[in-house]
Amino acid sequence: MNASHHVRIVEVGPRDGLQNEKTLLPASVKIELIDRLSATGLTTIEATSFVSPKWVPQLADAAEVFRAIHKAPGVSYPVLVPNLQGYERAREVGASEVAVFTAASEAFNRANINASIDESIDRFLPVLERARADGVAVRGYVSTVLGCPYQGEVAIADVVRVARRLHDLGCHEISLGDTIGVGTPAKARAMLRAVADEVPMGALAVHFHDTYGQALANILACLEEGVRVIDSAVSGTGGCPYAKGATGNVASEDVVYMLHGMGMKTGVDLDRLVETGAWLAARLGTLTASRVTRARTAA
């Protein structure tokens, strides 16, 4: 067990959150969002994604946004890159940390990018190689770790294999994602424990969506197992375009509220985070998915 009381929040709202929001935001709002997040005390903010604008229209302005945000000292701003072309676009505007993405489910990779898991990894091998040469840190996402909208169950052995492969290939951190939010605490714990047998716990992060309301309970179970890096999105934005009724990432406000209530440290100013969440929800024209922000901003 990890006795550290410090938890690092990886704020994925500007990328994973917004990419699945239907309301298109202007670049100026995204820039202000990231700048506001930088002022909360967060130390890792995934800023955008250099994927094809055809795939993710919301993030077509990746270069403009990344260039304009204030790079606060001590804060990393990783960006998602699907391939070498995306990597090069990201580097052109000064990105110094990137993230790559695959799934633990063969069916998910097949349906979404028409590739096997191994082929999906092969596709970003050139990114990993170039990043190593450039001294750029690479984060690896493994999605569908607790279930898949196409194949249903995902074997823990597959999650372990993919996570281990990404780590062996040089990813400094592996984020284990319950993309469709179907997991429950005992399964989350068992999955994390199995991965941690092969990859050091210090190199693992957990990433939950709240589709079935289980995200915080799953995070609690994973904290008990020793994980100390948690992905979340301010205001609980996002979803999954491939899963019916899938809702957003767990809200950063709700995670921070829980952690602080448990005596853990995040370095995040919850009041500022709540203000930012309420501000973002107003820009999106939605009711915030964060229960804490709802409660704190209730009339």
Next chain:
Amino acid sequence: MNASHHVRIVEVGPRDGLQNEKTLLPASVKIELIDRLSATGLTTIEATSFVSPKWVPQLADAAEVFRAIHKAPGVSYPVLVPNLQGYERAREVGASEVAVFTAASEAFNRANINASIDESIDRFLPVLERARADGVAVRGYVSTVLGCPYQGEVAIADVVRVARRLHDLGCHEISLGDTIGVGTPAKARAMLRAVADEVPMGALAVHFHDTYGQALANILACLEEGVRVIDSAVSGTGGCPYAKGATGNVASEDVVYMLHGMGMKTGVDLDRLVETGAWLAARLGTLTASRVTRARTAA
């Protein structure tokens, strides 16, 4: 630790949920709700409250509802009674299990019923006495166990004292309620552990509202401590009239989903529960607060 894999859900929607919903439902809908819940496999359904209709207009039809519901074999239908008059009204229509209510916070009791904690207990002593004579089981609610809208922090010692007193007075089960939903897992666990030092764990239940999104995580922590009785409300209805932005009880669907995912048994048919939750939300004209019901009924 409790190694049992069976958890009893105490469905409090028809009482605690509905009493704080603004949309008044006709008795026929409440009767249908309870009958639907009886068909899900739930074994305890709090049916209504025999408080003054002036206080809770939604439940002014308590006698009519209680009389009309189908009493399924093996299912208990406790009702809330504030005093001897309520007890007598409940008994007239055949209630064989009742519940009484106090708070662990002096300020909460003072503000709501203009009494100290001890005075609030004195007020229902005649109920406990009569119930004992009648062979009627009494459940005791202790509210504000993790925080109070008036005094803020609530000392664990106060929760322990009140819970112990109710148990000593003959309550067969004590439900520990985070009425305003502010608690977090470590606090919930510490509170439960302290109470369980004085009252057998088998006589304890936990009751969380989801105002800050913490309910399922708190339930997980309490399950790990050994509690095996959980209060929840289908569709997550309810709220707290005394706390700003307070939202409803944790949704039964989300609790059952988590428990079944963890390999625990509740005897509840989740599909039927989801159907009932969706049906109730439609009657109330609201979006269900259950994430599971939202996900399962998404187009």
